Each structure stands twice: as structure tokens, then as C-alpha cells.
Ligand SMILES: Nc1ncnc2c1ncn2[C@@H]1O[C@H](COP(=O)(O)OP(=O)(O)OP(=O)(O)O)[C@@H](O)[C@H]1O
């Protein structure tokens with residue numbers, strides 16, 4: 001016995017989401033169609049709205065609804081320091097500390113041949129151009145403390161050092177292999193203040 | 199190191215069991231397929247946090263059960279610990295030490311220190327280089343969490359580097375990030391080389407002595423490290439020297455590597471030779487000699503752990519008496535028993551002399567139950 005077509009299609013769509021298997025897709029779909037219609041409509045609308053409105057900041061590639069993100073358009077941020085991170089979630093994790101006052105640059109990934117990600121697939125050319133144009137005082141590399149994060153940091157350091165900019169790496173007193181997103185505020189704060197020259 | 203009590207529930211073929219072993223020799227007696235090895239595996243799992251045999255962790259849970267639970271009380275460095283592992287069928291694992299949840303179990307690997315002998319140890323002698331590398335990785339990891347970390351990172355760096363070489367061969371990538379992957383490979387590779395050299399050097403010294411004891415001074419045993427590098431003896435002393443050696447091997451083999459799209463040098467190509475009376479045991483030793491070699495390696499490990507931890511580990515002996523003549527059986531038991539808590543599985547008692555039997559605690563294992571013999 002199969003589910004009716006429209007429901008089945010919903011299940012198939014949900015199953016394509018990361019971390020959702022066939023069973024949880026069924027559970028979610030059955031849950032969603034039993035909720036009040038108003039609620040389902042709002043969910044669908046926010047999905048479309050988020051999709052339509054959100055784009056990448058043209059300067060740092062964090063998520064934004066305008067040409068420039070809130071951070072890049074905030075005149076009180078120090079624009080001579082750029083912190084390079086792998087993922088937009090890392091920006092949020094670092095901002096939660098209320099310690100860092102500079103700007104960011106989001107790579108949207110790490111170099112990882114095993115996943116088919118080469119340097120040119122990341123926002124690296126944009127970083128080099130940005131450093132050339134903005135001549136920051138310091139670039140802080142805050143990629144995670146794993147093999148890919150280290151390799152990416154070394155690669156960036158090699159690119160930027162020839163341009164004469166100071167490049168540092170955040171000090172990982174944090175759990176090895178840990179992601180910024182999961183690190184607790186204390187270790188992350190320590191990592192940021194105790195950074196090392198590359 | 200001494201295990202005072204062990205409680206099992208929903209583990210392998212044990213629905214519920216409890217054992218209070220003796221601090222010396224514990225004989226687990228039972229027919230085939232009753233649960234003797236499973237009991238050793240429970241102890242091993244509490245030490246290494248992974249199964250003794252190559253199965254998924256969830257396979258440790260009794261068929262049809264939702265959860266398994268192991269609780270051990272043991273003494274280490276004069277302190278008593280209570281270590282518990284709970285594993286759910288869905289894969290969730292909770293480890294507590296003295297009722298406190300343990301966030302990073304990897305830091306606790308080997309706290310309950312255990313050395314395990316199985317019939318499978320023969321693959322150390324007869325098997326592939328990969329079998330011997332696995333032995334090195336498991337054993338050194340129990341002694342050093344830093345090593346375990348380097349192993350995982352080395353594997354990842356190697357995988358990345360090989361993927362890059364392959365993508366390049368297929369025209370799908372440039373070699374722009376190769377220097378960085380070289381750097382990662384060399385960083386962790388040098389750590390593995392250095393730790394393996396050190397470990398084998400110490401093990402070699404101990405193996406010589408233990409093997410002489412097991413064979414009543416008749417045979418010599420030597421271990422020779424053969425790093426996956428074009429280096430000749432003497433081997434590098436420091437981690438930096440290994441790093442330099444590996445880096446220059448990578449540079450020299452660059453052309454060949456690009457043609458074959460794989461990393462030709464590094465600890466993933468390591469091996470070590472086992473020599474009995476100067477001849478390679480894999481090729482020239484008899485069945486019983488090979489068995490004795492494997493035992494000597496494990497025994498040396500016992501001595502090594504003891505010298506590092508200042509107390510002997512718990513020793514698990516699973517079906518190790520086959521292929522050994524009575525004299526070697528006795529030497530083995532005599533070598534271990536004075537100070538070491540030992541668990542020996544067997545299907546009959548013929549391997550033991552009277553004195554051993556008198557001092558040992560005997561447990562009868564039957565259909566997933568274990569009871570002490572008076
Ligand atoms: N997850 C499990 N649930 C229930 N039973 C299991 C599980 N895993 C293994 N068994 C059973 O446990 C039984 C005992 O296994 P074990 O390896 O401990 O036997 P043994 O006493 O060491 O026998 P032998 O003398 O042949 O080595 C096996 O028959 C096996 O089928």
C-alpha cells in the first residue's frame with residue numbers, strides 16, 4: 001500500500017534534505033499535513049522568502065539581504081582586520097563572543113580533493129583581490145583545526161604572504177578536530193586572542 | 199592493574215552476568231560457543247572502546263535487545279574506578295567514569311589497560327604488512343592519545359593527497375594545493391614514523407628477553423622496523439629528521455607519483471620484520487615457532503605497558519595453547535602468573551599444571567552464564 005501521490009512527492013522532497021532518511025521524511029511529512037493549514041502556509045512562505053531574499057554579501061560573502069551585509073555596512077567595525085572562515089555559521093559563532101570587532105571573509109568550504117573541492121571552488125580569488133584593494137593590517141585565518149582546515153590556512157598564508165600582509169592563525173586550545181560552531185565561547189575567545197603568526 | 203568486578207547486561211550472548219575475578223589467574227572453562235571469548239571481549243571493549251573482533255559496535259548488543267551495558271570496577275594507580283559503557287541499538291553510546299559522563303572517550307582509551315592474545319595474532323607473523331601496521335596503530339594508540347590523533351589525521355591527509363593526484367591525472371584539478379597536502383602528510387607522517395620506531399625499538403629489547411624465556415633460552419627473536427621510505431640504517435632519530443626524509447622522498451618521487459596517481463612513500467608503506475634465529479619467521483619458522491613468536495610479541499607488550507604505567511596490564515589469553523608443546527605452555531603460564539591478573543579461556547584443563555590450577559580461580563561458562571567453581 002502506497003501513500004497518495006501528493007504526499008509521496010512531499011516525502012521524496014524531504015528525503016533529499018541533508019540528514020533526513022526515508023523514515024524521518026515520512027514522519028515529517030505526516031506531521032506537516034496534520035498541522036493547521038495556516039501553519040503549513042507560513043512554513044512554505046518563509047521557505048520561499050528566505051530563498052528569494054538571501055544572497056551573498058559582495059564584500060565578505062556572508063549571508064545578506066542587501067548588496068553588503070550588516071557587518072560590512074556597519075561603520076563602527078574595524079575594516080583593517082579580516083577574519084577568514086569556512087562557513088557562514090562560523091561568523092555567527094564568533095559574533096556571539098562580542099569580542100572581535102573586525103570584518104570577515106567567508107570561503108564557503110575548505111580545500112578538499114576528496115570531496116572534489118579545489119582552491120578555485122572557494123572564494124579565494126575574491127579574498128586576494130580584496131586584500132589587494134583594501135590593504136588590511138591583518139588577516140586572521142579561523143578555519144577549523146582539522147587536516148582540511150590546516151591545509152586551507154597554509155594555502156591562504158602562502159598566497160597572501162607575498163602581498164606583504166600580516167597573516168595569523170587562531171590558536172586552537174579547542175578540542176582537536178573541533179568545529180568553530182561547536183566550540184564553547186571560552187575556548188573560542190581564547191583561540192581568538194592567542195593567535196599565531198603564520 | 200586489577201579488575202575487581204564486571205557486570206554485563208545485553209552484551210553478546212550474556213543477558214545478565216556478574217563476575218568477581220581473582221587478582222591472579224582466572225580460567226574460563228567451557229565448551230565451544232558458550233561465551234568465553236565474549237567475556238574477554240567485554241573486558242577488552244572497556245579498555246579500547248571498540249570490539250575485539252571486526253564487527254560494528256552495534257553487533258555487541260545481544261540480538262533482539264535494545265541496549266547493552268558493561269560496568270567494571272577496577273584499581274589503577276591505587277585508585278578505584280567505576281567505568282560504565284552503555285550502547286543503544288540506534289548507536290548512541292554513553293560512557294561514564296565514576297558516574298560522570300565522559301565527553302571525549304579517546305582520552306580514556308587504555309585507562310583500563312589490557313593486552314589481549316588471540317589465535318588471530320598469528321596474522322602478525324603470517325599476514326600482510328597492513329596487519330602489522332594495524333598492530334602498531336592499536337598498540338601505540340593505547341599508550342598515546344597523541345598518536346591515535348596523528349593516525350586519524352595522517353589517514354585523512356593521505357586520502358586527500360591521493361585524491362588530488364588522481365584528479366590531476368584525470369585533468370580535473372591543478373596541483374596548486376599540493377604543497378599544503380605535502381605539509382599535512384609530512385607533519386603527521388613524521389609523528390607516526392618516530393613513534394613507531396621508538397615503540398619497535400623498545401619492543402625489540404623486550405621481545406628478545408620474553409622469547410628466550412618462552413623457549414627456555416633456545417631461540418632468539420628480533421624486530422626490525424622497515425619504514426616506508428628510501429632510507430638506510432641508521433634510521434632518523436628525531437621527528438624533524440623523519441619529516442625532512444619524507445619530504446625529500448616526496449620530491450624525488452614526484453614524477454612517478456603523478457604517473458601512478460598515488461602516494462608512494464610514507465608510514466602507510468611501513469612494515470617490520472620478525473626474525474627468529476636470524477631468519478624471517480613468516481617464511482622459515484614452524485607453526486609452533488610462529489605461534490610462540492606471536493605470543494612473545496604480546497608478552498613484550500605486557501612488559502612495555504608495565505614499564506610505562508608502572509603496573510602490569512590485565513592479560514587476556516584466548517585459545518592460545520593450540521600448537522604449543524607442553525613445555526612452552528608451562529613457560530607461558532609461568533611467565534605471566536606471578537604478578538599479572540590473567541584471564542585464560544580453554545575447553546579443558548589439560549594445559550595447566552597442578553600448581554597453577556591450585557592458585558587459579560576457575561569459572562564455568564555455559565550458554566551466556568558464568569559461575570565460579572568452588
Ligand atoms: N550479539 C549477539 N547476541 C547474541 N549472541 C551472540 C551475539 N554475538 C555472538 N553471539 C553468540 O555468542 C556465542 C558464544 O560466542 P563466543 O565467541 O564467546 O564462544 P566461545 O565460548 O569463545 O567458543 P569457542 O570455544 O568456540 O571459542 C556464539 O555462539 C555466538 O553465536
Ligand SMILES: [Mg+2]
Nearest residue numbers: 234235516517
Ligand atoms: Mg572463543
Ligand SMILES: [Zn+2]
Nearest residue numbers: 057060069072
Ligand atoms: Zn559582508
